[in-house]
Amino acid sequence: MLNDIHSPAPARSVLITGGLGFLGRAVAQCFRAGGYRVLGIGHSAEDVADGAASGYDRWISTSLTTESLTLLGERPDVVVHCASNGSVPYSLVHPLDAYERTVNSTAVLLEHLRRHAPSAVVLYPSSAAVYGAAPDRPLCETDTPNPVSPYGFHKQMVETLLAAHATCFGQPAVAVRFFSIYGPGLRRQLLWDASERLLSGPSPQTFFGTGDETRDWIHVDDAAALILHLAERAAAAPRGAAARLEIVNGATGDRVTVRDVLGRLARALGSPAEIRFNGSIRAGDPRFYLAAIDQMRATGWQPSIALDEGLATYAAWVRKARDTAP
Template identity: 25%
Template sequence: MSKESKAIVTGGAGFIGSHLIEKLLSKGYEVICLDNFDPYYSTQTKKRNVELYLKNDNFTLVKGDIRDIVLLKDLFCGVDYIFHQAAQAGVRTSVDNPMKPHEVNATGTLNLLKTALDFDIKKFIFASSSSVYGQISYLPFDEQHPTFPVSPYGVSKLMAEHYCRVFSELYGLKTISLRYFTVYGPRMRPDLAISIFTKAALQNSSITIFGDGSKTRDFTYVDDIVDANMIAMHKGKGEYNIGGGHSISIMDLADTIISVTGSTSDIVFKECIKGDAEHTLANNEKAKRELDWKPMVTINDGIRKYVDWMISQNK
């Protein structure tokens, strides 16, 4: 890797993006963080995520939106890699407002791809989601599983994947789509289950589960996600599952967090929310075979790491 290698991380002030920037800077890359600091969750949290990098000469913070093509053209000169992490997140949010995820996740991705064609970009690495699968035909999901999203968020991510594929096939732009399975870890979004459950458990307050707790998720620790992105710069094309490879029920997740924290929290149940997938579980064989990637952090170890981090933040 030459010292001149430059990368853009869209959504770089967010959870996954900030971890990816940390890794890139540690490897000597010049990094542009593009983030619009959308108030979907605390902008102060996002500012703290990148605060330490501001002193690094290889780091540039740009406040801007991926829907602004004029801005993108100004930023792309000399860039080698694009890590597209920016998105309007939230399955449940997308059910209430389907227009915004379409504009950001689909149209925004198209803007980035179109701009990338005008520059000598080596690789476009897209953060997709297991939400593209949606309706279950079989488990675990492999990349050949039918894609039948059950939320506007899932639809928008699938559209973005198709744009990546078409730009690769039609125009020769090297692209790869990494289908993340429920990422967690330090700095994670406050609206995700592990974050909500852990905060409640540390306060010994009630943990709320929507539904009966039988839904299952394949949780993936953020370090494993970052490793997959770093590998994807030089290997692979098309779509890849990037998941923990093991599922856990929401009930068992809550019980595990209560146990790890030594909490006295009780569990309460509320009506299931529309748009939530029933189950997710990744078949990672394609990523193992073609990217030489596999998850290294188990759910139990990951939860302990996250709880330790949460406790350190509250001291």
């Protein structure tokens, strides 16, 4: 179903696939504030009013297909491709469907752009899952990928597709290997599950792992701002016959244990629950994640939201979301 939300059209436009997901909504708000005409497409039950509230000038509620992209009928200046499977556990249980959502949807999008918008800059939110099982040190963009889940392999496959279209067809593309994105709107993964348990469950609460696993957290507003920054940087770069895929880590470069982040979250939520760990490691969960962010900083950008500040806003959102839940 095609839904139009009419507004004055700025000179530049961005198409966001998976546009009503956690990251997609933040990206839409960020690009809208940056003066872009914001187009969105996604398989969602949300209606046109929700698309408008999320920052979209035009929203198409459908799956990402050749037909829906043709129906869009516009040539965006930037494409932020958020449509994909977003779950490691889902990829382990349903690897074929996860492949279709992540890899096949990208192939469809790139073929459409090759034919109709070959100069559009493509931004892809990739993942640290591409690094997979890695040593306890800062991970660099030049490190050899070592995925340990279908999710990670699929992200690597998408990067390969982007590299192929950049090299063979000149489609400018940037893959941002995000580490752990969090913030208001996140209704899955560790922090959401932990919030539910810390606010409603008995004490103590026992979590998977040892608690000494490390993660590198970046707030969703910073993640969206980085995407905008890299899009405008790529758009301003000279165009030549030999294009290449640019890969940039998206993180803060701060090493935080799972034990530490859950303790900080509990304090932000005002929960007195004791936190314990069962020592079991779940499939697809690497022990250590820490980003080297020299390349990100070299682009002239760095994150601005500290972890405690971000957890405070997330905790406030969680409480509000629980109070307004049906």
